[in-house]
Amino acid sequence: MTADIITTFPKVKLMQNEPLSNYTNTKTGGKADFLAFPVSLAEVQELVIYANKQGLPVTVIGNASNLIVKDGGIRGLVMILTSMNHVEVKDNEILAESGASLIEVTKVAQRASLTGLEFAAGIPGSVGGAVFMNAGAYGGEISMVADSVTVLTPQATLKTIQRDELDFGYRHSRVQDEGDIVITATFKLQSGNATEIQAKMDDLNARRAAKQPLDLPSCGSVFKRPTGYFAGKLIHDAGLQGYQFGGAQVSTKHAGFIVNVDHATASDYLAVIQHVQGTVLTQAGVQLETEVRIIGEDPV
Ligand SMILES: Cc1cc2nc3c(=O)[nH]c(=O)nc-3n(C[C@H](O)[C@H](O)[C@H](O)COP(=O)(O)OP(=O)(O)OC[C@H]3O[C@@H](n4cnc5c(N)ncnc54)[C@H](O)[C@@H]3O)c2cc1C
Structure with missing residues (x-):
């Protein structure tokens, strides 16, 4: 184990032996050997190349809202991507960096009168975590709106993956199988009515608040829906x-x-x-x- 990573990347916010309970939604979890908060693709790429050379395993975390980190912590390098959170609208598409809050993206869509993402109004993940999980609620899921995703492969090469190659399934995407790091996602939406979009988001959030213990730390639904049951x-x-x-x-x-x-x-x-x-x-x-x-x- 080497602390050289901290001196090698003086501009990156990097911590050693940092408790991940400070970041997880459950407020639990052991320490990361090294925890980095990259702010750009270039930083992520350089960190991955360095970690590969040093033989440090790499773990990526988004908003840590669907995560239990065991109490023994995580060896190697952990990256939290929430500082990479730029979101922009272009015609009927939204391009979001992976660390952007999914809830924030739904607000951007509403302000731009774009419909299709309302289902995600209360899902407290990042864009990267939502793509990884194919997050969904109230009849919608990321697979219905994600058009393409750019990822960094474990070998640190950048690649664009189109929707039909993302192998989306129930709480599954190809990202889980390949070990890729989601860098950006493009969502294709339809033009709609901003007032109606807001009303739908408000309704879904009210239904969520009525049923879910949102006042306490949790990681959302712990178990998958078994076929034929809830x-x-x-x-x-x-x-x-x-x-x-x-x-x-x-x-x-x-x-x-x-x-x-x-x-x-x-x-x-x-x-x-x-x-x-x-x-x-x-x-x-x-x-x-x-x-x-x-x-x-x-x-x-
Ligand atoms: C109160 C509450 C309500 C919730 N409601 C819902 C719901 O309605 N529907 C639903 O689907 N989920 C729900 N969740 C779960 C969670 O919000 C989603 O699964 C969300 O998509 C996870 O995103 P995240 O950024 O928090 O991911 P994390 O928890 O940080 O990570 C989850 C997994 O994704 C990986 N990952 C994260 N970012 C990246 C990236 N950039 N590249 C590659 N891999 C990455 C991580 O390694 C990890 O394996 C809820 C959670 C809470 C606490």
């Missing part, structure tokens, strides 16, 4: 709402969420996830798969 209903029916281990609790408001109610650790989250999976499997015979991405190392 994860939340299975968890509710298994009597698991309110189940708590350490500081992590199955939300009493929405059974699909696990909330940090009292200084939870990532290990608390993982214990609750395991308990929920085991109980639902025993009681309903359904194996719940996690939607939330679990990364990093177990504590020693």
Whole structure:
């Protein structure tokens, strides 16, 4: 392990042994050996080339709203891309940098009277994380609006991928398989009426606020929807709402969420996830798969 990276990149905001709990939406997670906040493609590219030469693994994080970082932390270089957040409108298209807030992009679309992204008005991820996850809600998903994506490959070459090559599926995109870093995304929208777009976004956000525990730290829906079932209903029916281990609790408001109610650790989250999976499997015979991405190392 080398701290040379800090002296090699004097202009990049770089930290050593930084707790990722300062950045994750659950407020849990271990330390990154090195945490960088690049502000441009050039910086990301130079960091990846350097890390490859030094044999440092590279991990990219967006808004950390769908993430559990284990308490042992992440070895190598972690990059948070939220400083790369430029968004621009060109005719019916929006070009957004990967670190831009998806919610901010929906506001830009509304102001430009562009319709199609309203479903994302309350999804608290970054553009890169949303493409990676093919985030969706209320009948919409990123695959319906993403036109093309530029990525940096693990070998640090820039590549543009068109929509039909992105292999979108339920909470899946090709980015997950290739280890690419999303740099920008272009969304193709339709012209609409700004007042109607705002009304739809307000309605979806009100529905979200009524059902989800938005006042507590969480990572959204923890489990994928199993074919033929709803994860939340299975968890509710298994009597698991309110189940708590350490500081992590199955939300009493929405059974699909696990909330940090009292200084939870990532290990608390993982214990609750395991308990929920085991109980639902025993009681309903359904194996719940996690939607939330679990990364990093177990504590020693
Ligand atoms: C209250 C709440 C409500 C939510 N509601 C929804 C919902 O309705 N629908 C939904 O789909 N999700 C929802 N989520 C989950 C989450 O917001 C989405 O999955 C979002 O798309 C994740 O984006 P992110 O930037 O936070 O990604 P992160 O959590 O930072 O990362 C998720 C994964 O994407 C990867 N990644 C992030 N950025 C990049 C990049 N630039 N290049 C390559 N890989 C990258 C990470 O390595 C990680 O594996 C919710 C979460 C919360 C907390």
